[in-house]
Amino acid sequence: MLAAQGASTGLATPAELGVDDEERPSRALRGWSNRLVSVWAFGIGALALWQVFRPLAQGSQYYLVLFLGLTLPLVFLSYGSGWRRLDRVDRPVWLDWVLAGVALVACLYPVLPFEIGSGGGGYNEFLDRQGLLDPVDIGMGAVVLLLVLEACRRTTGWVLPLVGAIFLAYGYYGGLLPQDWSVAHAGLDFSQIVDALYNSASGFYGTPLDVAASYIVLFTIYGAVLEFSGAARFFVELSVAAFRRSNSAPGRTAVTSGFLLGTVSGSGTATAVSTGAVTWPILRKAGYSPEQAGGMLAAAGVGAILSPPTLGVAAFIVAEYLEVSYLQVLVWASIPTVLYYLGILLAVEIDARRFHSQGTAATNGEVVQPPVPAWKLLGRFGYHFLSLIAIIVLLLIGVSATKAVAYATALALVLALIDRAVRQQGSFDRAAVREFVTGSLSSLSAGIRSALPVVAVCAAAGIITSMTTKTGLGAQLAAVLVRTASALSDNATVVLAATVALAAIALALLGLAIPVTASFVIGWVIIGPALLTLGVSAPATAMFVFYYSVLSEVTPPTALAAVGAAAVTGARPLPTMWQTLRYALPAFLVPLVFVLTDSGERLLGRGPIVEIVITSLMVALAVAALAMATGGWILGAGHADRVARILAALAGVVLLYPNFVTLGIGAALLAAAWALTRFTSHRREPAPAQALSKPVSHEGKS
Numbered sequence: 001m002l003a004a005q006g007a008s009t010g011l012a013t014p015a016e017l018g019v020d021d022e023e024r025p026s027r028a029l030r031g032w033s034n035r036l037v038s039v040w041a042f043g044i045g046a047l048a049l050w051q052v053f054r055p056l057a058q059g060s061q062y063y064l065v066l067f068l069g070l071t072l073p074l075v076f077l078s079y080g081s082g083w084r085r086l087d088r089v090d091r092p093v094w095l096d097w098v099l100a101g102v103a104l105v106a107c108l109y110p111v112l113p114f115e116i117g118s119g120g121g122g123y124n125e126f127l128d129r130q131g132l133l134d135p136v137d138i139g140m141g142a143v144v145l146l147l148v149l150e151a152c153r154r155t156t157g158w159v160l161p162l163v164g165a166i167f168l169a170y171g172y173y174g175g176l177l178p179q180d181w182s183v184a185h186a187g188l189d190f191s192q193i194v195d196a197l198y199n200s201a202s203g204f205y206g207t208p209l210d211v212a213a214s215y216i217v218l219f220t221i222y223g224a225v226l227e228f229s230g231a232a233r234f235f236v237e238l239s240v241a242a243f244r245r246s247n248s249a250p251g252r253t254a255v256t257s258g259f260l261l262g263t264v265s266g267s268g269t270a271t272a273v274s275t276g277a278v279t280w281p282i283l284r285k286a287g288y289s290p291e292q293a294g295g296m297l298a299a300a301g302v303g304a305i306l307s308p309p310t311l312g313v314a315a316f317i318v319a320e321y322l323e324v325s326y327l328q329v330l331v332w333a334s335i336p337t338v339l340y341y342l343g344i345l346l347a348v349e350i351d352a353r354r355f356h357s358q359g360t361a362a363t364n365g366e367v368v369q370p371p372v373p374a375w376k377l378l379g380r381f382g383y384h385f386l387s388l389i390a391i392i393v394l395l396l397i398g399v400s401a402t403k404a405v406a407y408a409t410a411l412a413l414v415l416a417l418i419d420r421a422v423r424q425q426g427s428f429d430r431a432a433v434r435e436f437v438t439g440s441l442s443s444l445s446a447g448i449r450s451a452l453p454v455v456a457v458c459a460a461a462g463i464i465t466s467m468t469t470k471t472g473l474g475a476q477l478a479a480v481l482v483r484t485a486s487a488l489s490d491n492a493t494v495v496l497a498a499t500v501a502l503a504a505i506a507l508a509l510l511g512l513a514i515p516v517t518a519s520f521v522i523g524w525v526i527i528g529p530a531l532l533t534l535g536v537s538a539p540a541t542a543m544f545v546f547y548y549s550v551l552s553e554v555t556p557p558t559a560l561a562a563v564g565a566a567a568v569t570g571a572r573p574l575p576t577m578w579q580t581l582r583y584a585l586p587a588f589l590v591p592l593v594f595v596l597t598d599s600g601e602r603l604l605g606r607g608p609i610v611e612i613v614i615t616s617l618m619v620a621l622a623v624a625a626l627a628m629a630t631g632g633w634i635l636g637a638g639h640a641d642r643v644a645r646i647l648a649a650l651a652g653v654v655l656l657y658p659n660f661v662t663l664g665i666g667a668a669l670l671a672a673a674w675a676l677t678r679f680t681s682h683r684r685e686p687a688p689a690q691a692l693s694k695p696v697s698h699e700g701k702s
Contacts, residue, residue, distance in 0.1 A: 295579025
């Protein structure tokens with residue numbers, strides 16, 4: 001049982017395995033530099049909580065200036081430059097301290113109460129100079145711009161900073177483009193660019209950073225507290241216990257663990273790595289190859305970005321852009337999340353049947369068999385679900401998302417304290433109290449430190465949105481997209497389908513290079529207007545862009561969750577990515593339903609309940625058909641040949657356009673696939689029973 005709950009959950013954290021939410025590893029700081037960063041991060045966490053209950057009188061943008069000024073220096077101290085001669089893995093070097101100091105001054109410059117040269121003089125005076133910045137203002141803004149790009153490079157790599165630089169170049173040189181080009185504009189001078197980024201409610205201090213400072217830091221703190229309390233370990237052990245007697249127990253355990261941990265993680269890579277540290281030995285014993293296991297873990301982990309109640313960063317941005325409550329976004333995400341995990345679970349079941357897996361429970365009971373049954377685990381440690389339930393209940397009664405997660409964090413800490421009192425029979429000695437207090441405070445600090453890559457990405461995303469807005473690029477590219485689709489046909493349905501297909505391809509390609517958050521921001525300002533122009537509703541458009549932005553986490557050649565899972569299983573990264581895509585592909589066709597059909601919005605929970613249920617069941621059947629096509633197995637029949645797989649795939653595609661006519665066609669195609677497979681299955685030799693796949697040696701593989 002979870003006897004050692006508390007300071008350690010037994011799960012490897014992403015940092016311990018060299019994998020962060022946005023893929024680049026952070027430093028393993030030691031000594032006084034680690035203590036300084038921890039105390040500094042704790043102060044930021046305290047400020048974030050203060051802002052929830054006692055907002056600063058100067059307004060939200062003032063808070064964002066403070067937040068960026070306090071977090072950006074931590075990025076340079078916590079993440080290395082990547083240059084061998086100027087980098088250390090255990091402590092910052094002199095260059096990092098210089099950049100941190102410059103970032104502190106340049107970011108906090110707008111709120112300094114005294115003058116620096118011809119600038120400064122207080123926050124209100126700084127705002128009054130909007131559009132007419134002093135030379136010092138321009139210089140400070142330029143420094144912040146460079147530092148944001150460098151912070152983003154350190155946390156996510158070169159691609160997003162280069163994308164930001166391209167947008168900056170477009171803003172500056174756009175006036176030199178031929179005027180007959182649809183993307184030409186008047187051009188912006190450098191002071192206008194800095195003004196848009198540094199002294200406005202967009203740019204660095206736009207919606208992405210607002211979301212990071214107001215929501216994400218609180219949810220990362222909450223996740224850190226749950227990890228400290230032992231919830232992560234409980235979720236994994238509960239999954240193991242629940243499926244220990246099933247033939248497909250290892251796969252079900254991995255998927256269910258990913259779902260449960262994903263409800264509080266919000267990070268695909270972190271979830272895949274954390275669950276993989278525990279479930280990979282189980283999957284290996286059951287005969288899964290490193291690539292298969294890594295693909296399963298990554299696909300289940302990516303669902304964390306889709307899973308209520310935390311979702312991913314982009315979901316909070318959806319709420320801000322559409323000016324709806326976060327609870328509303330949770331409702332929109334619920335059915336698609338169920339369909340996503342349904343697709344993965346079906347793929348797991350198909351693998352188990354296709355390869356005749358007997359499961360770890362039958363061959364290695366000592367690995368899978370938990371010390372107690374699932375019902376006893378629930379009875380003893382089920383309290384970990386209470387804080388999750390509290391978030392939903394508080395949102396339902398009208399409490400803001402920020403206050404709801406703050407209250408849930410406090411509840412998780414109280415429950416952890418009570419649990420320790422029960423285990424120690426109320427005899428708390430001084431050392432135990434000190435351990436609990438230290439662990440609680442460390443969780444607050446750890447939550448902030450884990451959010452640093454998100455802060456860097458959101459600040460950099462502000463560059464892209466600001467330049468897109470200032471130049472009108474979004475509307476221009478949306479018009480180009482619609483014109484391209486219209487060239488194929490005059491039929492409105494064909495134009496919409498072509499636009500959606502082009503949009504899906506564009507989002508998938510965009511997500512290959514940049515994180516989900518930035519991919520969504522760019523997709524919303526460029527692709528969103530095109531879909532809105534064609535009559536797609538704002539919620540359907542936003543969720544379509546959101547889901548296809550998440551697709552980047554499972555799409556080769558830069559599937560970050562697959563890279564993290566491969567690091568755990570010792571698999572080859574690229575084959576692991578293809579396995580991940582195989583598991584996730586059926587459910588990732590679901591967003592097409594949002595925008596292509598009139599009934600698609602029923603999947604977002606919008607409309608009469610009867611229609612919502614009927615549409616959901618039809619799309620669930622489509623997901624099942626697609627899973628059978630990709631898995632090569634027709635449930636109830638056996639191994640599918642090429643013709644049967646094609647029939648199942650056609651059935652899935654037809655059922656993605658849900659109405660009673662397509663239901664009949666799809667059911668007939670699926671029945672034909674079943675009958676064909678049933679008729680021909682006796683002619684095939686069964687797959688070897690000893691393993692899910694031929695074991696792959698992973699010596700010398702990364």
